[in-house]
Amino acid sequence: MRIENKTMNTTSRSLARLVACSLALGLLQPALADVTSASDTATAEDFAFAKRLSRVFKTVAERREKSVVHITQLRTIQPTDFFGRPVGRGQLQQAGLGSGVIVSSDGVIVTNNHVVRGADKLRVKLSDEREFDAVVLGTDEATDIAVLKVDVGKESLPAADFADSDQLEVGEWVVAIGSPFGLDNSVTQGIISAKGRTVTPRETGVSFEDYIQTDAAINPGNSGGPLLNLEGQIVGINTAIASRTGGYDGIGFCVPGNTVKNVLESIQRTGRVARGYLGIEMSEQSSSGGGVLVKTVVDGSPADEAGLKSGDVITRFQGSSLSLDRLRNAIAAAPAGSKVNIEVSREGETKTLQATLGDLSAAKGYVFIDALGVEVELLPDDIARQVDAKAIVRVASIQETGRAAMSGLRAGDIIVSVDGDGYADIAELQKNISKGNFSRGLRLDIIRPLQGGNSYRRGNIVVQE
Missing domain, CATH: 2.30.42.10 (PDZ domain)
Known part of the structure; x- marks a missing residue:
């Protein structure tokens, strides 16, 4: 304690001498004024930069607001008498709200499965206030994604395209658009806070191991809306929040755009999601080199036919180094029948193998x-x-x-x-x-x-x- 006081007293005395000398020379007050002026007053360059950044967000909003839709879920409510017996005809009533994004000009829409689950009817409202009944083309509970379609005849709707969400980096700016609390086309911005989050949202009760985390404001009603990069491309679908209050607390989760795109294409092709199957048992590599250890290979599986062996360490899958959870998701997300490149380390040598994935359901x-x-x-x-x-x-x-x-x-x-x-x-x-x-x-x-x-x-x- 004495040493600390001595140090503080020495520092104070030195500072006092400096102030005294500066005052004596008449230098301190002008210097402080200059520092204050330089640090607290924005320059023309500062304003120009802020306006340029603002213009980017404005452009994203203008470019994609018309691609975002408001979804109303309707359910039939059956009136009952005192004894709980049904009386009269059931009536459709609003049971939930959500968002969606048009991904094809002929009216195909992506949203969350929990937005449409249990609905007797779905109404989609476009940005121009027109409303259409929607049919469900398919759903995927594992990723909480649903694909809808509205019949707009020969009209061409403004569709959003997908970016490669694997290229996202933590810290990148993103924009979320949706209908929080029923407020159509609300735009918020933030950054990518993390990738590869494992979360079990209360909205679904199903664990997912590859969420994108963002601090862009997401609230009830945002579910199913797009998370966009600054080019206005879809990098995720807003799905869940971590909150003590049920509202925005700065932590939102989105299904990665690449996962959404795979689900969309599978549903459009077959009406369901056909998940990829490799046929290996895996674990995290315990050594400092990283990678995923192949523990066993199923006889006759795609992995066996590709030449994978027990003891191999998978270092890259389709050119990317992945953790165990993300590798498992990447295999499942790849369509059955697709060819994938797998880089492995075997007895000190690096080998690249190619496998044709099977259908996980068929394998089961x-x-x-x-x-x-x-x-x-x-x-x-x-x-x-x-x-x-x-x-x-x-x-x-x-x-x-x-x-x-x-x-x-x-x-x-x-x-x-x-x-x-x-x-x-x-x-x-x-x-x-x-x-x-x-x-x-x-x-x-x-x-x-x-x-x-x-x-x-x-x-x-x-x-x-």
């Missing part, structure tokens, strides 16, 4: 039934013995906006028969479904596992248009 034994919007799988033997039925197929996953989901079918349901007809295999099940009359109603007899999965309940569901 799933079969997609388009008429229902479900993926099904063969029932495991142990469960087949428990239910003691001739059913051999259960629902593995379900499109939330498909016919089956809208009729009440769930993942895990076991399909016993279709309109009373049994089946011997998945191919016959598909044939029976294809013969059904959805306008009249297709009856599925099902067995549903109850909580805990140790008991089951039988029933039926009528699937309609």
